[in-house]
Amino acid sequence: MIYHRHFQLKKYNAFQTEAFAKIFCEPATIEELRQAILDYPQEQKLVLGAGCNLFFTRDFDGLVIKPNFKGLREMPDQEDGSILVEVMASEDWDSFVAHCVENGYAGLENLSFIPGSVGAAPIQNIGAYGAEVKDCIQEVVALDMATGQSLSFTAQECEFGYRDSIFKRTKKYIVISVVFRLNKSFQYVEKYADLNQELSELEQPSISDVREAVIRVRKRKLPDHLELPNCGSFFKNPYISAEIAEKIKSEYENLPLYPVEGGLLKTSAAFLIDRAGFRGIREGNVGTYPNQALIIVNYGTADGNEIVRFMNRIRDAVNQKFGIMLEPEVWMF
Numbered sequence: 001m002i003y004h005r006h007f008q009l010k011k012y013n014a015f016q017t018e019a020f021a022k023i024f025c026e027p028a029t030i031e032e033l034r035q036a037i038l039d040y041p042q043e044q045k046l047v048l049g050a051g052c053n054l055f056f057t058r059d060f061d062g063l064v065i066k067p068n069f070k071g072l073r074e075m076p077d078q079e080d081g082s083i084l085v086e087v088m089a090s091e092d093w094d095s096f097v098a099h100c101v102e103n104g105y106a107g108l109e110n111l112s113f114i115p116g117s118v119g120a121a122p123i124q125n126i127g128a129y130g131a132e133v134k135d136c137i138q139e140v141v142a143l144d145m146a147t148g149q150s151l152s153f154t155a156q157e158c159e160f161g162y163r164d165s166i167f168k169r170t171k172k173y174i175v176i177s178v179v180f181r182l183n184k185s186f187q188y189v190e191k192y193a194d195l196n197q198e199l200s201e202l203e204q205p206s207i208s209d210v211r212e213a214v215i216r217v218r219k220r221k222l223p224d225h226l227e228l229p230n231c232g233s234f235f236k237n238p239y240i241s242a243e244i245a246e247k248i249k250s251e252y253e254n255l256p257l258y259p260v261e262g263g264l265l266k267t268s269a270a271f272l273i274d275r276a277g278f279r280g281i282r283e284g285n286v287g288t289y290p291n292q293a294l295i296i297v298n299y300g301t302a303d304g305n306e307i308v309r310f311m312n313r314i315r316d317a318v319n320q321k322f323g324i325m326l327e328p329e330v331w332m333f
């Protein structure tokens with residue numbers, strides 16, 4: 001395995017900001033991964049997937065590991081009508097979803113067209129159109145970066161939450177593979193208004209109808225990160241108290257609210273950003289996408305700090321207007 005020094009990371013992050021890794025490697029096997037950890041015990045480490053949810057504000061003074069673990073293994077059908085599929089971390093997420101849909105393995109179709117790798121999916125428990133990946137995860141196999149030991153986590157041990165997991169909180173593990181439990185039969189369940197609307201003319205949408213509808217809706221709403229660099233939703237949707245919700249509703253009656261745990265309500269970060277005057281705004285080389293205020297886009301800066309400054313302007317404006325401090329979903333290094 002080659003260790004690259006002073007390695008340019010621009011094409012390894014979806015915002016395409018420029019930064020150099022002190023050391024960069026792409027282990028293709030678990031042995032190579034262990035060797036990299038042994039070779040550089042003192043260096044801080046960063047694991048890279050496809051870079052769709054992170055960007056750089058400065059050079060990374062340590063070892064960047066971009067695993068290159070490929071492969072997919074289907075296990076025999078289970079008695080309850082499900083199938084287990086183990087997928088290696090570096091497989092492309094959407095190609096895997098396409099494979100499931102083609103074979104009639106149900107559960108992940110609402111998560112179609114999310115860019116990134118399979119290994120990153122459990123990190124923030126990716127979600128879209130009323131679905132979260134946690135609901136199809138049976139097990140995550142990961143390597144402890146401190147000890148080199150490989151461990152297996154049940155879905156419960158992954159401690160999944162909204163855009164959250166044990167992997168995200170501890171930053172201690174490298175995901176090697178994910179085992180999914182998928183259904184061999186499909187029945188469309190209405191979960192999300194935009195998607196229901198898109199499928200409204202079909203009496204019994206098939207699993208392929210759902211995937212195609214998700215892709216159509218996403219293409220209409222979201223910019224392609226390869227054409228207009230972005231990391232998708234920049235902020236998490238905030239959880240707020242009933243009291244704050246009532247206060248905002250007195251001015252904005254149509255504030256979206258969904259009950260969540262602990263008596264709190266989840267609201268829409270895009271709605272708040274929009275009402276704070278930041279939809280379709282451009283400042284220098286950075287802006288929010290006109291069709292979706294939650295997406296920050298890079299119109300041409302190589303400096304991640306410009307994105308951070310713009311992000312802070314949005315956070316301050318939303319906080320001043322609504323008393324809510326938005327939390328970034330995107331990782332900044």
Ligand SMILES: Cc1cc2nc3c(=O)[nH]c(=O)nc-3n(C[C@H](O)[C@H](O)[C@H](O)COP(=O)(O)OP(=O)(O)OC[C@H]3O[C@@H](n4cnc5c(N)ncnc54)[C@H](O)[C@@H]3O)c2cc1C
Nearest residue numbers: 049050051052053115116117119120126127174175231232
């Ligand atoms: C246009 C666009 C739309 C998007 N839409 C959605 C959406 O609808 N829903 C959603 O949830 N997300 C969405 N995202 C965010 C992103 O696609 C997901 O977070 C995806 O899982 C990132 O995968 P990645 O391989 O690019 O991860 P990276 O960006 O490379 O990494 C993300 C985090 O995971 C860690 N990581 C990556 N691989 C591993 C591994 N093998 N082991 C341990 N840690 C690892 C990294 O260190 C980093 O902290 C969108 C992004 C874009 C650009």
